[in-house]
Structure formats: structure tokens, C-alpha cells
Amino acid sequence: KREPGVWRYIEFLPIEDMSKIISLQEGNTPLYRCKNLEKELNVKELYVKNEGANPTGSFKDRGMTVGVSVANELNIKSVGCASTGNTSASLAAYSAKANMKCIVLLPEGKVALGKLAQAMFYGAKVIQIRGNFDDALEIVKKLADERLIYLLNSVNPFRLEGQKTIAFEICERLNYNVPDRVIVPVGNAGNISAIWKGFKEFYITGLIDELPKMTGIQAEGAKPIVEAFKKKKLEIEPYKNPETVATAIRIGNPVNAKKALKAIYDSNGYAEAVSDREIIEAQKLLARKEGIFVEPASASSIAGLKKLLEEGVIDRDERIVCITTGHGLKDPDIAIRESEEPIKVEADLEKIKSLLMEG
Numbered sequence: 001k002r003e004p005g006v007w008r009y010i011e012f013l014p015i016e017d018m019s020k021i022i023s024l025q026e027g028n029t030p031l032y033r034c035k036n037l038e039k040e041l042n043v044k045e046l047y048v049k050n051e052g053a054n055p056t057g058s059f060k061d062r063g064m065t066v067g068v069s070v071a072n073e074l075n076i077k078s079v080g081c082a083s084t085g086n087t088s089a090s091l092a093a094y095s096a097k098a099n100m101k102c103i104v105l106l107p108e109g110k111v112a113l114g115k116l117a118q119a120m121f122y123g124a125k126v127i128q129i130r131g132n133f134d135d136a137l138e139i140v141k142k143l144a145d146e147r148l149i150y151l152l153n154s155v156n157p158f159r160l161e162g163q164k165t166i167a168f169e170i171c172e173r174l175n176y177n178v179p180d181r182v183i184v185p186v187g188n189a190g191n192i193s194a195i196w197k198g199f200k201e202f203y204i205t206g207l208i209d210e211l212p213k214m215t216g217i218q219a220e221g222a223k224p225i226v227e228a229f230k231k232k233k234l235e236i237e238p239y240k241n242p243e244t245v246a247t248a249i250r251i252g253n254p255v256n257a258k259k260a261l262k263a264i265y266d267s268n269g270y271a272e273a274v275s276d277r278e279i280i281e282a283q284k285l286l287a288r289k290e291g292i293f294v295e296p297a298s299a300s301s302i303a304g305l306k307k308l309l310e311e312g313v314i315d316r317d318e319r320i321v322c323i324t325t326g327h328g329l330k331d332p333d334i335a336i337r338e339s340e341e342p343i344k345v346e347a348d349l350e351k352i353k354s355l356l357m358e359g
């Protein structure tokens with residue numbers, strides 16, 4: 001009997017020497033049936049695939065276990081990436097286990113606290129640049145061109161090979177009853193492309209006989225893929241200054257835009273943008289209705305579902321899977337800012353009882 005997790009699907013993964021695999025037992029994340037949210041949103045069948053349950057708290061671990069294992073096979077000694085945070089946290093962890101040097105470039109002041117703590121604590125060399133993610137990516141690409149680092153952003157196809165296992169797990173867990181629609185938050189656009197690749201591979205091998213509509217959600221202030229989709233184009237107009245509270249997807253020039261748009265067109269899917277307010281409301285709804293705490297960017301898939309139901313794009317009787325991509329603890333500042341103030345009081349029973357009465 002095979003262990004669950006990314007390497008359960010080893011025949012679909014690009015590794016020759018299994019002894020070189022670097023794994024933190026990633027994958028095998030929960031697929032929750034969200035009956036409370038179904039009532040709230042008036043949909044028939046809604047699941048949430050919570051990638052926040054991965055070892056470093058995001059779906060990036062799926063891509064990194066494969067990317068770093070391949071780097072290990074190639075006897076690479078130093079790896080690097082640009083990151084809005086989660087990629088750097090994940091690469092720092094996997095490269096530590098692989099005994100590789102790790103350098104990460106982050107947009108100064110725009111990385112959520114938990115992610116910065118991870119990258120630092122796992123021992124990566126953390127460089128904060130005065131610029132945004134896209135500026136950082138341009139630099140690490142040049143470092144890679146000069147062979148100074150092995151690049152593990154999602155321009156590296158081995159990253160997508162690991163992330164496609166999200167589709168495999170959804171299929172297995174639903175006994176190969178493929179969802180009608182899979183909704184994914186989109187930043188650099190690697191994940192939606194990878195998930196589509198996974199469904200297609202299960203289709204080609206005859207394990208499933210239908211394919212889901214791939215639906216990408218971006219933030220209003222960083223939606224080059226949504227704009228291209230609305231014009232039915234394959235080329236994007238990059239954003240010079242992407243802006244959103246969902247800093248994980250604060251990306252203006254997604255490297256996988258073409259792959260993502262092809263996935264959306266080929267699957268008869270859709271792309272939509274949501275406001276920061278809609279993202280935060282969805283983040284709160286998911287926590288307070290289903291007990292699932294995710295970081296803002298993750299909740300954009302829920303915000304997008306709500307919006308597309310209201311717009312009549314998504315039918316209420318579809319079987320829907322929303323991917324939530326990162327744990328809520330990644331961004332504690334926003335969670336505290338968006339919550340009711342704690343009450344400060346002496347440790348006095350009567351006082352506390354009176355507070356309980358207030359309800």
C-alpha cells in the first residue's frame with residue numbers, strides 16, 4: 001500500500017534516482033466538504049482543498065519537493081528564488097534539508113510576517129530589495145543565467161510537476177468523480193497551469209473521463225490575466241505597480257500567463273478579479289463558517305466563487321473545488337487588524353461574567 005503525498009504519484013514525476021528525493025511529507029492535504037458555506041452561498045456541492053496544511057503552510061511545498069530533489073540529483077550546491085513570501089519559505093526549508101545554500105529576494109516591506117520569519121529561520125540568505133516581486137524575479141533570472149544559482153521560481157518546470165499532484169489528490173478523494181469547476185487564486189500563474197496539467201494527465205491515462213473548468217481569480221489591483229481573458233487574448237499587458245492587500249498575489253507580470261490562459265481557454269473556464277474588501281470578507285467567512293483559516297490571497301478563490309455565482313457565470317448545481325493556497329498564520333497582522341479588538345480586564349470573575357452577559 002502506497003503512502004499518501006506528492007511521491008505517491010512517482011510515475012508522473014521527473015526523478016530518476018529515488019535516493020535523491022528531498023521530502024517533508026508534503027501533500028495529502030484535506031479536501032473539506034463545506035456544507036455551511038454551501039448554505040451561505042446557496043450552492044449544491046462545495047469543497048475546499050486546503051493547501052495551508054502543507055509542511056511550510058502553502059502549496060509551494062509540492063513544487064519544491066520535486067524541484068529541490070531534481071537539483072539534488074544534479075548535485076546543485078546553491079538555489080535561489082524571488083518571492084512574495086511563500087516560495088521563499090518553502091525553498092528555504094527544502095534546501096536546508098538538502099544541505100544547499102539558499103538565497104531569496106523579497107520585495108522590501110511587502111512580505112507577510114510569518115513568511116519572512118520562515119525564510120529567515122530556515123537559514124536562507126534573505127535579501128530585501130527596494131522594488132516589487134517582478135523586479136526581484138528579473139534579478140534572480142540573471143543570477144541563474146550566470147550559473148550563480150539554480151532558479152526555483154515557477155519558470156522552472158519541475159515546480160509545476162510537483163504542484164500538479166493537487167489535481168491527482170482531488171480525483172482520488174472524489175473517487176474519480178471530477179469536479180465541474182476548480183477555482184484557483186492566481187499570481188505568477190504557475191499553480192492554475194500545474195493543476196490543469198494534472199487533470200489532463202489523469203485524463204490521457206484514462207483514470208478520468210471528463211475535465212473541470214479552470215477558473216482563475218486575481219486581485220483588482222493585479223489582474224493582467226483577467227484583462228487578457230476578457231479580451232480573449234493570450235498576451236498580457238503587465239502591471240507596472242500591482243497593488244493588493246493579498247501580498248502573495250501582488251504580481252504584475254506573471255511568468256506563466258500564457259500557460260494559465262491556455263488552461264482557462266482549453267477547459268472552457270473563466271478568469272475574474274475581486275476587490276481587497278471582497279478578499280478579506282471571504283477570508284473571514286471561511287474561518288467563521290468552516291473553521292478554515294487561510295491567508296488573504298488564498299481566500300480570493302472563495303471571493304471569486306461568490307462573485308461568479310452572483311454574476312451567473314457559475315451554476316449553483318456545479319460540483320466545485322476551491323483551492324486555498326496558504327495558511328492564515330502566514331499573515332497574522334492582517335488577521336488581527338481585521339478582527340474585533342480583544343477586551344482588556346482584570347482577572348475578576350464578576351467583571352468577566354458581566355462581559356459574558358453582553359453576548
Ligand SMILES: Cc1ncc(COP(=O)(O)O)c(/C=C/C(=O)C(=O)O)c1O
Nearest residue numbers: 083084086087187188189190191325326
Ligand atoms: C498563498 C498564495 N496563493 C496564491 C499564490 C499564487 O500562485 P501562483 O499563481 O502559482 O503564483 C501564491 C504565490 C506566491 C508566490 O508567487 C511566491 O511565494 O513568490 C501564494 O503564496
